[in-house]
Amino acid sequence: MFEFLDANSSTIVDALVEHLYLSFLPILIGIVVALPLGMLAVRYRWADIPLLGASSVAYSIPSLALFIAMPGLIGTKILDPLNVVIALSLYTVALLFRSVADGLRSVPEPVRMAATALGMKRPRQLLTVELPIALPIIASGLRVAAVSNISMVSVGALIGVGGLGALFTYGFQIQSFPLLVTGIVLSVALALIADVLIVLAQRLTTPWTRARATR
Amino acid sequence: MFADLFDYLGSAANWTGADGIPIRLAEHLQYTVLTLLIAFVIAFPLGLLIGHTGKGAFLAINIGNAGRALPTLGLLILLVLLMTLGVVPVLIALVILAIPPILTSTYAGIRSVEPDIVDAARGMGMHERQTLFKAELPAALPVIVGGLRTATLQVVSTATVAAYVGLGGLGRLLIDGQAQRNYTEMLAGAVIVAVLAIVLDVAFVGLKFVAAPGGLAARRSAQEHDERAAGRGRDAASARDQAVAAPAGGPGGSGHA
Numbered sequence: 264m265f266e267f268l269d270a271n272s273s274t275i276v277d278a279l280v281e282h283l284y285l286s287f288l289p290i291l292i293g294i295v296v297a298l299p300l301g302m303l304a305v306r307y308r309w310a311d312i313p314l315l316g317a318s319s320v321a322y323s324i325p326s327l328a329l330f331i332a333m334p335g336l337i338g339t340k341i342l343d344p345l346n347v348v349i350a351l352s353l354y355t356v357a358l359l360f361r362s363v364a365d366g367l368r369s370v371p372e373p374v375r376m377a378a379t380a381l382g383m384k385r386p387r388q389l390l391t392v393e394l395p396i397a398l399p400i401i402a403s404g405l406r407v408a409a410v411s412n413i414s415m416v417s418v419g420a421l422i423g424v425g426g427l428g429a430l431f432t433y434g435f436q437i438q439s440f441p442l443l444v445t446g447i448v449l450s451v452a453l454a455l456i457a458d459v460l461i462v463l464a465q466r467l468t469t470p471w472t473r474a475r476a477t478r
Numbered sequence: 479m480f481a482d483l484f485d486y487l488g489s490a491a492n493w494t495g496a497d498g499i500p501i502r503l504a505e506h507l508q509y510t511v512l513t514l515l516i517a518f519v520i521a522f523p524l525g526l527l528i529g530h531t532g533k534g535a536f537l538a539i540n541i542g543n544a545g546r547a548l549p550t551l552g553l554l555i556l557l558v559l560l561m562t563l564g565v566v567p568v569l570i571a572l573v574i575l576a577i578p579p580i581l582t583s584t585y586a587g588i589r590s591v592e593p594d595i596v597d598a599a600r601g602m603g604m605h606e607r608q609t610l611f612k613a614e615l616p617a618a619l620p621v622i623v624g625g626l627r628t629a630t631l632q633v634v635s636t637a638t639v640a641a642y643v644g645l646g647g648l649g650r651l652l653i654d655g656q657a658q659r660n661y662t663e664m665l666a667g668a669v670i671v672a673v674l675a676i677v678l679d680v681a682f683v684g685l686k687f688v689a690a691p692g693g694l695a696a697r698r699s700a701q702e703h704d705e706r707a708a709g710r711g712r713d714a715a716s717a718r719d720q721a722v723a724a725p726a727g728g729p730g731g732s733g734h735a
Contacts, residue, residue, distance in 0.1 A: 323679040325635030328668035331652060335480065335665050410546045417549040421642060422656065431552045432642075438559060447552040454547035 267441045275430065279449055281344075282426035285419065286412045286453075288348050293355025293408060300356065301363025302389065311364070318357035326350060326415045330422055347419045347426075354415070355408045362404025366397025399472055402465035406458050413454040417446070427453075482662040483669065492666075497650065499670065505646035506674070509637045513569055514630060517576035522622075525584025529618070530610050538585040545578030550636050558643045568640045575636055576629040583625020587618030619689040627682035634675050638667075648674070 268275070304311040333339060333346035370393045378388045420428025430446030433439075466473060486492060493499050528534045550571050557567035591614045599613035641649030651667025654660075 319679070320676060323631055323675045324672045325638060325668075325675055327635070327638050327649075327652065328672045328675075331664050331668040332672070334661070335483070341661065407546070410543070414547055414549045417551050418639070420551065421639065421653070428549070428551055431549070431555050435555045435559070435643075440556075440559060443552060443556050443559065447549060447556065450549045450552060451544075451547045458543065458547075 268445070271442065271445075274433075275445060275449070278425060278427050278429050278446070279453075282413070282416055282428075282450070282453065285344060285347050285416045285424070285426050286351065286409070286457075289351035289355050289412055290405070290409055292348075292352040293359050294405070296352070296356045297359035297363055300360045301367060304360065304364045305367045314360060318360055321353050321357040326354070327418050327421060329353070330419055330424070342423050344419075344424050346422075347416060347424050351412050351415060355412060358408045359401070359404050362401045363397065365404075366400035367393055369400055370396045395469065398469050399465060402461055406461050409457040409461060410454045413457060414450060417450055483665050486662045486666045487669075499651075499666075502646060502648050502650055503670070503674070506634070506637055506648045506671075509565075509568065509572065509640060509645075509647055510630070510633050513572040513576055513633050513637070514626070516569065517573045517580055517629060518626075520573070521577045521580035522584055525581045525622075526588060526610060526615070528581075529585040529588025530606070530614065532589075535585065535589075538581055542578045542582035545575065548574065550575050551639050551642070554639055554643060563644055565640075565645060568637075568643065568645055571639075572633050572636060576633050579625045579628040579632065580622075581625075583628070584618070584622050587621030587625070588614050590621060591617045620686050623682065623686045623689045627679065627686070630678055630682065631675055634678060635671070638671055 300314060304314050329350040330346050331341075333350055334341045334343070337349065339345050374392065374396065375388070378392045383392065416426045417428030417431060419426055420432045427446045427450045430442050430449075434442035434446065495501075525538065528538045553574065554567060554571040557570055561567050588610075595613055595617055596609060599609040604612060637647050638649030638652060640647045641653040648667055648671045651670070652664050655663030655665075655667060
């Protein structure tokens with residue numbers, strides 16, 4: 264096993280690095296786009312239903328299909344990793360927008376009223392009061408998005424985009440168990456690490472939720 | 479590019495013969511239905527048991543989370559290398575994909591039933607079995623249907639990978655198209671799979687509506703309305719727990735390929 268890892272270390276490390284970048288970039292883009300959309304949906308009824316419908320439809324499109332359709336939609340090359348990044352960003356937005364809206368709706372009305380009574384203007388109230396309270400629900404959406412992004416990236420290997428999925432297809436071609444198992448283990452480990460990191464970040468940023476739990 | 483697509487979809491040659499679109503569609507649906515049946519038979523009773531007794535909840539939640547992290551393509555290829563080609567490795571990989579959403583939604587659905595309903599059922603003299611099937615299950619049905627919806631979506635999406643190990647299904651259009659550098663065929667396959675997934679998803683929205691027991695659904699929506707009017711909103715903690723246990727409703731599912 265060690266000999267194998269030694270011989271293939273550069274292949275494995277390259278795949279891992281590419282996998283990281285292909286799955287985390289969409290998460291970042293997703294957060295940046297989903298936050299304002301979620302706020303929009305909570306604030307304006309006319310935006311809520313179309314956004315909900317669009318996100319539901321976007322989420323039902325199979326990822327492999329979306330990876331393949333991307334060049335037709337935005338004119339990229341079929342092997343361009345950008346296809347995977349944009350498709351996964353779309354899923355992340357579809358999922359996170361819902362979490363942001365649900366989270367903001369979970370803010371108790373008296374809290375909102377208290378903030379208004381303190382003289383807070385709308386943007387400040389949103390950023391300093393409502394968003395922190397919504398954070399646990401947003402984080403749970405983020406966990407789902409991160410874990411599923413990480414496992415979806417590997418499907419990109421079927422259309423020739425790298426990442427750990429390349430270890431699967433290459434492992435299949437050369438009938439190599441160690442390569443396959445390494446790919447699977449790394450993929451699962453990456454997902455679990457991302458999950459744990461999000462949970463930790465959420466606990467650090469919302470200490471009051473723990474106080475409530477232990478009460 | 480899309481003109482080529484319409485030419486492809488409009489050409490009668492692509493709709494006939496042993497590798498025509500209808501045959502691929504039928505194969506795809508066959509894998510999907512078979513997978514869901516097997517997964518349901520395994521996960522549904524287990525979910526009911528865990529939900530009703532409250533024992534093994536830790537197991538249910540963690541199977542859900544781990545299932546989402548498992549890369550189906552890798553698992554499929556591993557199974558193919560272990561068992562040689564054929565439909566069995568594909569079915570196993572897809573069943574493993576479909577079990578977590580069904581298990582967690584059944585568990586979460588049963589757990590989410592109000593204790594008052596369970597108490598009332600017991601108070602009326604129902605046995606445990608009757609309580610589960612006559613009181614808890616109907617009330618949990620919308621959540622369970624949500625889990626089935628997620629599972630169906632994931633399986634329909636992922637069944638495309640069967641083509642990579644030489645089987646049929648709509649994935650053939652993607653894989654064969656790529657082998658022949660025929661982007662139009664790949665795009666046609668992608669569009670057909672996407673339409674199939676969306677159609678099934680919409681069908682589930684209807685089913686979820688039907689699954690809600692009449693009086694209970696009316697009461698629940700009235701109650702939600704009252705809560706919103708009274709400004710209490712949804713309880714953040716319980717919403718969070720449900721989201722973690724069963725990201726089932728709406729575009730909540732995950733891990734599809």
